[in-house]
Amino acid sequence: MTRRPSSTDPAELRSALKEFSSRHPRYRSVYLVDVNGSVEVESGRAPLRQAGKTSGEAGLHQQNTAGRVPVVYASAPLPGSRRVLIGELDVVKLSAVLRKPGGVGRLVDGGRRTVAATVGFRAHESIEEEPVRRNVSKALRSELEP
Secondary structure (H helix, E strand, C coil): CCCCCCCCCHHHHHHHHHHHHHHCCCEEEEEEECCCCCEEEEEECCCCCCCCCCCCCCEEEECCCCCCCCCEEEEEECCCCCCEEEEEECHHHHHHHHCCCCCCCEEECCCCEEEEECCCCCCCCECCCHHHHHHHHHHHCCCCCC
């Protein structure tokens, strides 16, 4: 956001969320949830994340490991509030980040399932090729060389 909201009031956050989603198209949806995880205010497309309590911790999360579309989102608790700001990432735009001329890239989760890729893929498809599985395992253990 170009300006930091000074309030945690959902009505006052509406314009800030709208501005943020128009400036950052990598997020398919941005919204504020209450303590129970119910959406109070949203901007962008309809949320894919299933309603429910969030972990309450800031970070990047993956909600599902099955289904047609991986649901990847960032969360940030609002200080002085029990509300959490959620930004769902657009998987197609994540795939675009991976693109490099002459190469193939894949974003996988901790269970070695495909979340996004530069070429056709099925959501949550398991990594089966041995050299790729080996490199993913090394990456998960932070053993890859730069």
